[in-house]
Amino acid sequence: MKEREIDEVLAQAAKDAPAVSRAVLESIAGSIKPLLRPVRPMPPAWLLTVSLILVAAAVALAGAAHAGLYGIERLTVFERILIFPALVLLLWAAAAEFAASMVPGSKRRVHPGVLLVLSCLVLVGVFAIVFRDYHTTHFVSAGIACLVGGLAHAVPVALLSWLLLRRGFALNPVAAGAVAGTLAGLAGVTMLELHCPNFQVLHVLVWHIAVVPVAGAAGALLAWALQLRADFRVR
Amino acid sequence: MPPDGNLETLMAAYQGGDFGAATVLIEQLSPKLHRFFVGQLASRKDADDLLQETWLLIHKVRHTYRVGEPVMPWFYGIARHVRVNHYRKTSRVALHEEQVEAPSELPAPTPEIPGTTAEMADLLAPLPESQREVILMLKVEGMSMEEVARATSSTVGSVKQKAHRGYEGLRERMAAMRLSQRRRGGLS
Numbered sequence: 001m002k003e004r005e006i007d008e009v010l011a012q013a014a015k016d017a018p019a020v021s022r023a024v025l026e027s028i029a030g031s032i033k034p035l036l037r038p039v040r041p042m043p044p045a046w047l048l049t050v051s052l053i054l055v056a057a058a059v060a061l062a063g064a065a066h067a068g069l070y071g072i073e074r075l076t077v078f079e080r081i082l083i084f085p086a087l088v089l090l091l092w093a094a095a096a097e098f099a100a101s102m103v104p105g106s107k108r109r110v111h112p113g114v115l116l117v118l119s120c121l122v123l124v125g126v127f128a129i130v131f132r133d134y135h136t137t138h139f140v141s142a143g144i145a146c147l148v149g150g151l152a153h154a155v156p157v158a159l160l161s162w163l164l165l166r167r168g169f170a171l172n173p174v175a176a177g178a179v180a181g182t183l184a185g186l187a188g189v190t191m192l193e194l195h196c197p198n199f200q201v202l203h204v205l206v207w208h209i210a211v212v213p214v215a216g217a218a219g220a221l222l223a224w225a226l227q228l229r230a231d232f233r234v235r
Numbered sequence: 236m237p238p239d240g241n242l243e244t245l246m247a248a249y250q251g252g253d254f255g256a257a258t259v260l261i262e263q264l265s266p267k268l269h270r271f272f273v274g275q276l277a278s279r280k281d282a283d284d285l286l287q288e289t290w291l292l293i294h295k296v297r298h299t300y301r302v303g304e305p306v307m308p309w310f311y312g313i314a315r316h317v318r319v320n321h322y323r324k325t326s327r328v329a330l331h332e333e334q335v336e337a338p339s340e341l342p343a344p345t346p347e348i349p350g351t352t353a354e355m356a357d358l359l360a361p362l363p364e365s366q367r368e369v370i371l372m373l374k375v376e377g378m379s380m381e382e383v384a385r386a387t388s389s390t391v392g393s394v395k396q397k398a399h400r401g402y403e404g405l406r407e408r409m410a411a412m413r414l415s416q417r418r419r420g421g422l423s
Contacts, residue, residue: 006374006405006406007374009358010358010375011374013355013358013375014270014274017273018269018273020265020266020269020282021283024265024283024286024287025262025265028261029257032257033257036252036254036257038250039297041300041301041302042298042301044301102299103301104296104300104312104316105300105307105311106385107384108385108388109390111389111390167299169296169299172388231323
């Protein structure tokens with residue numbers, strides 16, 4: 001059977017589908033009429049993306065400045081050139097995806113799960129090239145301090161990002177939560193790279209990068225829990 | 236079918252509070268959205284309910300449409316969300332209350348009206364939900380790959396793959412239907 005024949009069958013079936021009744025159309029128009037008032041459209045995607053990047057960068061920079069910019073001071077120019085543009089690129093990808101996920105019908109470039117995995121892989125690659133200290137001292141205690149510090153900076157980024165896009169509407173709240181978490185997690189990693197003077201490879205690879213998946217998973221989980229709560233509240 | 240540009244203008248007027256524009260949009264788009272729900276195995280009554288729910292949500296989030304962006308993916312994205320949400324809530328509450336056995340996927344109720352409604356729904360019934368919605372948007376509503384990708388929050392590559400697999404499924408189904416018709420014809 002040819003594709004054209006299938007198209008014809010589908011077109012005929014669509015023609016034969018029952019029409020929507022006039023009463024339903026009038027009921028819809030009637031329910032909208034009393035609620036109708038002018039609304040201000042959402043800002044353009046690029047503006048939302050830039051705003052999200054600025055929020056993430058501002059929180060990371062403020063946090064690191066407050067805690068001390070020991071990390072960036074110890075890095076060479078070459079290492080800075082490798083690490084920070086990569087982080088900005090990932091922040092841009094996550095911010096663009098988050099802005100798109102809050103506006104129905106937006107163009108999607110990457111699946112939230114792929115973005116999360118890709119972010120971790122890029123960071124693993126960059127950190128593996130930059131850091132050469134293979135010693136491990138105070139692996140768990142120093143690591144947990146960095147993880148907590150990174151996540152503590154991810155939380156305000158997530159909250160401010162949500163505030164920025166609160167007028168948006170997520171068709172898939174769990175996916176939007178995962179992307180928001182990824183963006184916030186990347187801001188947390190940026191803060192750690194500016195602040196943390198511990199350049200041991202394992203420390204950076206495990207505990208710094210862990211901020212991204214933990215924040216991404218927390219975002220998805222929170223969105224799922226809120227959705228579940230809303231489902232039962234509606235009933 | 237009005238050109239997208241016309242719908243864009245109407246949408247901008249609707250955002251500005253023009254009831255006339257809202258009415259024209261409802262008149263022009265409701266038959267398409269209703270057909271989309273019917274093609275997704277909803278009964279006529281369910282399709283009517285989903286359509287009303289969709290318009291209420293469209294009204295609530297109308298500020299999220301940006302003039303210059305394609306209109307159809309915006310509408311279909313919301314319609315798709317309403318349909319998925321409706322069945323998810325129903326399944327969850329049913330599971331929670333242990334009144335009925337929860338289905339593993341979206342329920343596929345038998346169309347209530349025999350004949351015309353059953354034809355499109357029956358034809359698409361064996362396809363997985365993700366392929367069915369892509370076929371409906373692409374082939375029944377005439378949307379482009381790019382528009383379907385936007386409406387389903389996926390990529391063009393993913394839409395192409397689903398459309399291809401959906402067509403393979405339809406081809407097999409139609410061939411089987413033809414074969415059984417021929418056999419019946421031969422027997423009589």
